Amino acid sequence: MNSEPVVPNVLAVAGVDPSGGAGVLADVKTISALGAYACGVVAALTAQNTRAVTGVFAVPPAFVAQQIDTLFGDVAIAAVKIGMLGQAGVITTVADRLLHWKAQRIVLDPVMVAKSGDALLEKTAVGAMREALLPLATVITPNLPEAGVLLEGRAPETRKEMVRAAERLRGAMAHDGERWVLLKGGHLTSGDAVDLLHDGDRMIELAGPRIDTKNTHGTGCALSSALAALLPQSPDVPAAARRAKEWLNAAIRESGRLSVGSGHGPVHHFHAFAAAQQSGR
Numbered sequence: 001m002n003s004e005p006v007v008p009n010v011l012a013v014a015g016v017d018p019s020g021g022a023g024v025l026a027d028v029k030t031i032s033a034l035g036a037y038a039c040g041v042v043a044a045l046t047a048q049n050t051r052a053v054t055g056v057f058a059v060p061p062a063f064v065a066q067q068i069d070t071l072f073g074d075v076a077i078a079a080v081k082i083g084m085l086g087q088a089g090v091i092t093t094v095a096d097r098l099l100h101w102k103a104q105r106i107v108l109d110p111v112m113v114a115k116s117g118d119a120l121l122e123k124t125a126v127g128a129m130r131e132a133l134l135p136l137a138t139v140i141t142p143n144l145p146e147a148g149v150l151l152e153g154r155a156p157e158t159r160k161e162m163v164r165a166a167e168r169l170r171g172a173m174a175h176d177g178e179r180w181v182l183l184k185g186g187h188l189t190s191g192d193a194v195d196l197l198h199d200g201d202r203m204i205e206l207a208g209p210r211i212d213t214k215n216t217h218g219t220g221c222a223l224s225s226a227l228a229a230l231l232p233q234s235p236d237v238p239a240a241a242r243r244a245k246e247w248l249n250a251a252i253r254e255s256g257r258l259s260v261g262s263g264h265g266p267v268h269h270f271h272a273f274a275a276a277q278q279s280g281r
Helices: 025-034 062-074 090-098 121-134 144-152 159-172 220-235 237-255 273-280
Strands: 009-017 037-047 053-058 079-084 106-108 180-183 193-198 203-208
Touching: 009 025, 009 062, 009 220, 025 220, 025 273, 037 062, 037 090, 062 090, 079 220, 090 121, 090 203, 106 220, 121 159, 144 159, 159 180, 159 193, 180 237, 193 237, 203 237, 220 237, 237 273
Parallel strands: 009 037, 009 079, 079 106
Antiparallel strands: 037 053, 180 193, 193 203
């Protein structure tokens, strides 16, 4: 296991959304669609559809640890995406076990609120995320409200405020090795959906058109798991981030081909395969 396999094994540590639009099920679809082999550790259970989260059931931290230890003891993991963890005990456990196994290419999506507006992270757990997981992350992918919470202030409302938030978030991460902030600007109300990618030196704009659709359930999960899948297959973080954003834009654009629920529908994770099948007919 000294060399990485041609097809990288990528782990998603996240909650379960039974509708498949978000969480570990969406992560598995995304990772698979982008040419990596998906593994999953379940950190929380939800009762959820496209309209609401009606219940959250925590997985005991000891069992989360057992899942991680059993997996890493056998499988060479090339990258890790962290999504919904829900509770402080699970957050510190995940951080401890990933540190123990010297996990590489960790992408942290600081999931706090579902698209429906329902809370997915206990308020008391934000500090644990800031202290235990930010120092381990290679890339963090907060949206603007999440950035505000992590920085203990309000969400950025302008591009200038986004730049400052990206700088402050990068300052809160570890200072050794390659560390990046991918601050998502979708909550800004005007112009294109511009994300900022910052490593403490470079501030790279990743622009994309706004797509008129309500099918945005799980977009944060999809982007972060796409990034985790692509990091082992790309020359650097900016290249992986650009490709991940392009893939997500297409997945959102093609989401109308699906009919899943009556609320915020999912993106089309396998849009490229569907297009290839259609063109081959």
